Amino acid sequence: DAGVTQSPTHLIKTRGQHVTLRCSPISGHKSVSWYQQVLGQGPQFIFQYYEKEERGRGNFPDRFSARQFPNYSSELNVNALLLGDSALYLCASSLEVGPLNTGELFFGEGSRLTVL
Amino acid sequence: DQQVKQNSPSLSVQEGRISILNCDYTNSMFDYFLWYKKYPAEGPTFLISISSIKDKNEDGRFTVFLNKSAKHLSLHIVPSQPGDSAVYFCAATNNYGQNFVFGPGTRLSVLP
Numbered sequence: 001d002a003g004v005t006q007s008p009t010h011l012i013k014t015r016g017q018h019v020t021l022r023c024s025p026i027s028g029h030k031s032v033s034w035y036q037q038v039l040g041q042g043p044q045f046i047f048q049y050y051e052k053e054e055r056g057r058g059n060f061p062d063r064f065s066a067r068q069f070p071n072y073s074s075e076l077n078v079n080a081l082l083l084g085d086s087a088l089y090l091c092a093s094s095l096e097v098g099p100l101n102t103g104e105l106f107f108g109e110g111s112r113l114t115v116l
Numbered sequence: 117d118q119q120v121k122q123n124s125p126s127l128s129v130q131e132g133r134i135s136i137l138n139c140d141y142t143n144s145m146f147d148y149f150l151w152y153k154k155y156p157a158e159g160p161t162f163l164i165s166i167s168s169i170k171d172k173n174e175d176g177r178f179t180v181f182l183n184k185s186a187k188h189l190s191l192h193i194v195p196s197q198p199g200d201s202a203v204y205f206c207a208a209t210n211n212y213g214q215n216f217v218f219g220p221g222t223r224l225s226v227l228p
Contacts, residue, residue: 004159033216042120042205042218043160056215090159104150105216107159 002027004108006091012114013081021076021111025093031055032074033105034066035090043090049074078113086115119143120208122219129226135193137222139206142187146208150216151180151191154203163204164191196226 005024013019025032031050035043045058049068068074072093078085089112092105121140129135139149147168152160166173166180166189173180179192193200206219 035216035218040220042122042207042220043216045215045217048215058215092159104162104165105152105160107152107161109157109159 004091004093004106006089006108006111008111009109010112010114012116014116015081015083017081017115019078019081019113021078021089021091021113023074023076023091023093023108025072025074025091026106029093029095029106030072031094031096032068032072033092033094034074034076035092035107036060037088037090037110039087046076081115083115086113088112118220119146120206120217120219122204122206122222124222125220126223126225129196129224131198131226131228132195135191135196135200135224135226137191137193137204137206137224139189139191139219140187141189141208141217143208143210143217144187145210146217148209149180149182149189150207150209151178152205152207152218153200154205154221160205193224196224198226198228200224201226 007022033048034046037043047066048056052068063079066076088110090110092107150165151163153163154160164178182189203221203223205221207216209216
């Protein structure tokens with residue numbers, strides 16, 4: 001079975017540009033979350049989507065947006081890129097949310113974004 | 117304001133000995149805690165979890181202990197193996213499957 005897949009794996013952008021990152025969850029998983037991991041720190045929560053609806057949002061500016069499609073895949077968009085947006089962006093999927101969820105997140109390998 | 121802290125950035129242990137990784141949290145609303153392991157160029161992988169209604173959970177060589185009054189949890193690995201060398205993240209949440217708060221990680225090196 002395929003795990004969580006993310007694309008692209010690496011990309012370089014310049015300040016002010018826009019980026020779209022993509023994620024396909026594990027088959028059958030309905031929830032997708034996005035995390036940002038800056039070097040030397042733990043992953044920081046950006047968004048969670050479940051059944052195409054936003055269920056949670058972390059402390060990130062409005063330049064960050066996301067959506068989930070009917071097939072449960074997801075996109076993370078970042079506008080007006082800043083140097084500080086350089087990070088590893090991790091997508092994670094889980095089967096459910098709420099009390100039915102085991103709490104375990106399954107992570108992809110991440111998309112490493114470098115902003116010059 | 118770090119809600120989940122891992123005060124040891126790194127830890128070195130001899131193969132076969134016990135590894136103890138520590139984690140402290142400040143938010144008393146957290147009710148579920150997880151440990152993730154991360155190898156270079158890979159995403160974090162789930163290792164073990166514990167609910168706040170328990171004080172211990174064991175899975176093979178891995179045991180997690182939770183002390184709610186001290187807001188402290190620890191991961192014990194016995195015996196440690198070279199393949200355990202990785203960065204270990206402690207994570208906490210107060211609503212299953214939503215906002216997980218991660219600590220900064222501890223890099224474990226198991227020396228042969």
